[in-house]
Amino acid sequence: MKNTYVSNRRYVHRLLSKTAVSEEVLIVTSYDYFLQKRDLSLLLRKYKEIILIPHSDDDDYLLNHTVRPLLDKFEKVHLVTNPVYDKRNRVIYELVVRKNKSIRITPVYDFCEKHLKKVYIPDDITEINPNLLTVPVFGRRVRYPKKIIDVSISIILFLFTFPLWILSYFRIKFQSPGPVFYYQERVGMRNKLFNCIKFRSMRLDAEQNGASFSKKNDSRIFPYGSFMRLTRIDELPQIINIFRRDLSLIGPRPERPVFTETFDETIPYYNFRHNIKPGITGYAQVMYSYGAGVFDARHKLMYDLYYIKNWSLYLELKIILMTAVVILGKKGR
Structure with a gap:
């Protein structure tokens, strides 16, 4: 599978797949911190395109002038949300609804476990993952x-x-x-x-200068x-x-x-x-x-x-x- 990775105005990173089986676009509002090469390869088998939105000081401009034109290409949108980016989540939702397109919304915590088979760990130590309020001990x-x-x-x-x-x-x-x-x-x-x-x-x-990773x-x-x-x-x-x-x-x-x-x-x-x-x-x-x-x-x-x-x-x-x-x-x- 041949994928192309391009940057649009240094803001929105798009991953394209010519062999995807779905016409659905995946939008990730918490950028690609938790996505690795293996994850992207897996997701590109399911989604026609993946849009990864990084941090921006001007979300309104970013979403309206860069993301909105991309939405015209798709009838279905899968939005992966993170409460930290609540404002941009709402803006994207309104953009999609205004265009009369279907949208499904999945919190990043659930998305990771269901689709990527791993648990989302926040980049910020103050951020809370509600799915990790308790982790079982083996009985x-x-x-x-x-x-x-x-x-x-x-x-x-x-x-x-x-x-x-x-x-x-x-x-x-x-x-x-x-x-x-x-x-x-x-x-x-x-x-x-x-x-x-x-x-x-x-x-x-080997460690005469102290402990270090190999x-x-x-x-x-x-x-x-x-x-x-x-x-x-x-x-x-x-x-x-x-x-x-x-x-x-x-x-x-x-x-x-x-x-x-x-x-x-x-x-x-x-x-x-x-x-x-x-x-x-x-x-x-x-x-x-x-x-x-x-x-x-x-x-x-x-x-x-x-x-x-x-x-x-x-x-x-x-x-x-x-x-x-x-x-x-x-x-x-």
């Missing part, structure tokens, strides 16, 4: 099947990958003398700290360490953490305390992810490409909270299958 109905999956798959995975443990031991020793296993303090369920076990993939002096083409990673990260072999020792009940097979990625302290202060609802056990893999890890920093942490949280709110056996098995695809395709971080 017995969820904990028991997850425990059966965790233990059974972990045993099978350990037996199946044992030759890789032996191979990794000698390759690490050969390329970077020192400890084979790397123990790092991470934040678990209810903010309890635990030591996460991994195969060491970086040099011993990145693509990280010079601190030795060659076999890079291969382990691509194939996620470095994660295998976390099976031990599952047996210790620190981790689950599926869940939010366990982060370091130094980072979670910052995220708790800057990202709304971040602490909700600690309602459940973190996981070796998870919904955010297979749905969102690797990234570091507050921006990426906020977007990954959207998927983590969707997983917690909408857990099902089907979703659990789907994540396991998607993880296998990532590993076999060497698409790890």
